[in-house]
Amino acid sequence: MNYKLRSLVAASLTGALMLGVAQQASADSTTDIVNALVAKGVLTEEEGALLTKGREMESVSQAKAMKKASKLKVSDAIDNAELYGDIRVRVEQRNGEDVAGKEQDRTRDRYKLTLGVKTESGNFYTDLALAMGQHGRSDNATFGSASGGSNGSNTKEAAYIKRAMVGYKATDWLALEAGRVANPLYTTQMVWDSDLTFEGLVEKANFKVGDNKFFLTGVQSQYLGDTRKYGGTATTADSISNWIMAFQAGAEVPLADGVKGKAALTYTTYSNNDRAGKFVPAIGSATTLGTNVVGTNNLRTIEIPAELNFSTSGPLSYSLFGDYVKNLDGNDRRDAAVAGISGAANKAKLDSNDDSAWLLGVGINYKAGPKVAKGDWSAKLWYQDVGVYAVDPNAVDSDFMDSKVNMKGVVLKTQYNLQENVFINFAAGHATNKNDKISTAGVAGDLGYNLKSYDLYQLDLTYRF
Known part of the structure; x- marks a missing residue:
């Protein structure tokens, strides 16, 4: 050619x-x-x-x-950025009766906003999110409320730092995170409210062996900032930092065709036994929650969350899930509470071994295709039983059971997708006090009572972007 x-x-x-x-x-x-x-x-x-x-x-x-x-432009150094968030509107009713027969019925309309951005740059990544609500376990604002207590003053709710995290992918299986970090533990709301974050360091290892997935997680989180222990006078102080340290090992494995199991073992300890004094609940007939219901003394827990997931050839799938917690220092926590009570008769009422908590539930999920779409729905039903000395009363779910321990009851949660990113949730729960000799101690929550019974109903509309 x-x-x-x-x-x-x-x-x-x-x-x-x-x-x-x-x-x-x-x-x-x-x-x-x-x-x-x-x-x-x-x-x-x-x-x-x-x-x-x-x-x-x-x-x-x-x-x-x-x-x-196609990427969200932040700077030339950023490989990828993702803007995310949600707006939620809620109608809620809480009913409670205390041990003296006093009742409270709170019906509220509420709303919530979360706005965040995630970025990636080389081996580094970040998560920065703003949310309403200055309390860690609730991002809600109530219709008609104002900071000065004067309804109609048009006071706008403030936005707070929800997460501020920098992460580093050391290898394809190991990641390190620092800052205000989303809870990295595989757990349930019986132990940790889903809105809570950790502040400190997190190490996450994820790897596969065949079809088996394994994960290891370490958490070192400073808890409610520094606390000071004074010896003698206020001018002689030893500054003692209080830390939560958690270590978790778990796996997700196929057990049979269409059946997968997941379980973990978590050890959690609190470093400063004197933070905020000793935990002391009230005697059951008292209407107060207790002398000191925020103490984290003598908390060294073993937690075992687990689940079984069953898939079918159709759109339905099913699950069986649970959680068990044992406070290894439960007897010492009880003894410290007894020491804070006067009178032999009252001390005897506190002499109870409520150092464990457990949860067991079932779930059903309908998903027509590989992606979430209009018409998909799900439901979960569980029962939980939480001893007064079993877990940290500052960390339990603020909805179920109103930020309190020494509670037992049932919870139903459902979801229906109006479209891929818009869904309706309905939740209902009923609980009673577990040990009527001891108060339902914990953060005052929305009902500041030593509760005898408690009911909660919530209807949500969420728009996710």
Whole structure:
């Protein structure tokens, strides 16, 4: 083939390559044509390789351009950024009766806003989120409320830092995180309210062996800031930091066709036994919660959350889940509470071994396709029983059971998707005091009572973006 004909063919193919930049199928066909012409001797191997290399460089440049055009622009150093958040509107009713027969019926309309951004840059990543509500276990604001207590003053709710985390992917299986971090533990709301975050360091290892997934998590979180222990006078102080330290090991494994199991073992300890004094609940007939219901002394727990998930050939799947907690220092926590009570008769009422908590539930999920879509729904029903000395009363769910321990009861939660990112939730729960000799101690919550019974109903509309 003479030089002019080769040049003509090369020019024609170059035009085809330029047109193929916009269509991958055309590009693949062009590569096939080049290979065929080389095989027939129309083009030399060097000419064919030159044309193919040019097309590959065009494809790489196009992919980079599309990536830059599609990402949220923050700075040239950021590889990817994702804006996320949700707006939720809630109608809620709480009913409670204390041990003296006093009742409270609170019906509230509430709303919540969360706005965050996640970024990636090389091996580093971040999560920054703002949310309403200055208390860690609730991001809600109530219709009509104002900071000065004067309804109608048009006071706007403030936004607070929900998360401020910097992470580092040390390897493909190990990540390190620091700052205000979302709870990384596999757990339940019986132990940790879902709104809570940790402040400190987190180490996360995730790896696979065959079809088995394993995870290891370490948490070192400073708890409610520094606390000071004074010896003698206020001018002689030893500054003692209070820490929560948690270590978790777990696995997710296939057990049979359509059946997967997941379980973990978590050890949690609190470093400062004197933070906020000793935990002392009230005697059961008292209407108060106790002398000191926020103490974290003598808390060293073993937690075992677990679940079984059953898939079917259709859109339905099922689950069986549970959680068990044992405070290894429960007897010491009880003895410290007894020491804080006067009178032998009252001390005897506190002499109870309520150092464990457990939860057991079932779930059903309907999902028509691989992605969440309109018409999908789910429901969970569980029973939980929480001893007064079993867990940290500052960390339990603020909804069920109103931020309190020494409670037992049932919870139902359902969800229906109006569309992919808009869904309705309905939740209901009923509880009673577990040990009527001891108060339902804990943070005052929305009903500041030593409760005898408690009911909660919630209806939510959530728009996620």
